[in-house]
Amino acid sequence: MTLHRKQFILGGIAAACLAVAAPAFAQTGKLKVGLMLPYTGTFAALGNAIENGFRLYVDEQGGKLAGREIEFVKVDDESDPAKATDNVNKLIKRDNVDVLVGTVHSGVAMAMAKAAKDSGTMLIVPNAGADAVTGPMCAPHIFRSSFSNWQPGYAMGEVVAKRGHKKVVTITWKYAAGDESVGGFKESFTKAGGTIVKELSLPFPGVEFQALLTEIASLKPDAVYTFFAGGGAVKFVKDYAAAGLKKSIPLYGAGFLTDGTLAAQGADADGLMTTLHYGDSLEVPKDRTFRLNYAKAYKLQPDVYAVQGYDAAQILGIGLAATKGDVKNKAAFAAAVEKARIESPRGTYTLGKTHNPVQDIYLRQVSGKENKLIGVASKSLADPGRGCRM
DSSP: OOHHHHHHHHHHHHHHHHHSSSSSOOOOSEEEEEEEEOOTTTTHHHHHHHHHHHHHHHHTTTTTTEEEEEEEEEETTTTTTHHHHHHHHHIIIOOSSSSEEOSSSHHHHHEEEEEHHHHTEEEEEEOOOOOGGGGGTTTEEEESSOOTTTHHHHHHHHHHHHHOOOOEEEEEEEHOOOOOOOOOOOHHHHHHTOOEEEEEOOTTTTOEEEEHHHHHHHOOOOEEEEEOEEEEEEHHHHHHHHHHOOOTEEEEGGGTTTTTTTHHHHHTTTTTTESSOOTOOOOOHHHHHHHHHHHHHHHOOOHHHHHHHHHHHHHHHHHHHHTTTTTOOHHHHHHHHHHOEEEEEEEEEEOOTSSSSEEEEEEEEEEETEEEEEEEEEEOOOOOOOOOOO
C-alpha cells in the first residue's frame, strides 16, 4: 500500500471517528433569546426577577441549552400596550431573535402573542396571565410557564365560599389581568352560592384608592377580593389598613398582592390570605436548591416571578433537547414539552393541551416577610382554555 493511500485511509477513519464523537445537535450556533420585559415603572422589579430566574437556569446548564450558547437581546416594554407591537417587532425583524420571552403586563403579552402567531416565532410567556394567550390566541409554538389569570381567582373563590363569606366586593385595575382574575373568582364563588355585591375598578396603573375604599366601607361586605401587583399592590395594602378596613372586612387576593411586595408592605400585610402556584416554605427539594442558588447568584430571595423565569428557561431547554437544538422544529419541540413533567420549585407540573400549566394552586398567609403555605386551595387546576382551536 502506498504512503499516500495509507494517509488517505487513516484520514478517513479519523474523520469518521470525529463525526461519531461530535455532539448530536442539529444546531450549534448561538440561540438568540429576546427578553421583552418591564425594566422601568410599576412592574420593573418583576421583570428583573424573571430575567434573573431565566439566567439562573441557563447558568446551571453551563450557559448552553442543547449545545447552543444563549445570546440575550433585551427590550424594556414599559408595561405599555401602545408600544408593544413596535417593541416586539424590533426583536423579531431587527434583531432576528429565535425565541421571544415575555412579559408581565397582559395587554403587552397579547401584542406579543399576535406577533408570534403571525411570524411563527417561538414565544414563552413567563408571567402575563391573559386568558386569551392560551385561549383564542393559542398556537403550537406559544407556551406559558406561569398561570392564567383565571386560575388563582377561581381557587380563591372556592376558599372564600368555604370560609363562610356570602357577600363580597371585588376591586382591581381595569385591564385584562384584573378583569380575568375577578372573573375566575366570581365564577367559583357564585357557583358556591355567594353574591358579588359590587365590582370596583380604576384605570391601570392608578393608585388613588381612597374613594373606592370609602365605598367599600359603606357597602359593608363580608369580605373583599382583589387583584393588584407590584407598586400598586404595596399602596393598596397600606391604604386598606390605614382606612381601618383590615380590622373589619377580611381582604383576600390573587397571590401577586403579596408576592415580591412584603418588604414594602410591612405589618400592614400580616395575616392576609392569597392564592398562587408558589409560596414560601414549600416542602419541595427542588425549591430548596433553587432558593439557595438564587440567593447565592443575586444576593436576593426569589419570588414567584423568579420561579416563572426559571421555568421558562426549563421549557426552552426541554424543547431544544428533543429537537437537538433546532428551535424551528416546532412540532417536535411542542410534543416534547407537552409530555414533560416539569420539575419546578413550585412542585411538579405539566402543560395542558393549550400549553398552560396544570398545577396546584396554594393557599398562603402572610407571616412576617413570608407567604406561608397553609395548604392546597385547588389541586392540579387546569385553565379551561376557552376559545383555543389548536
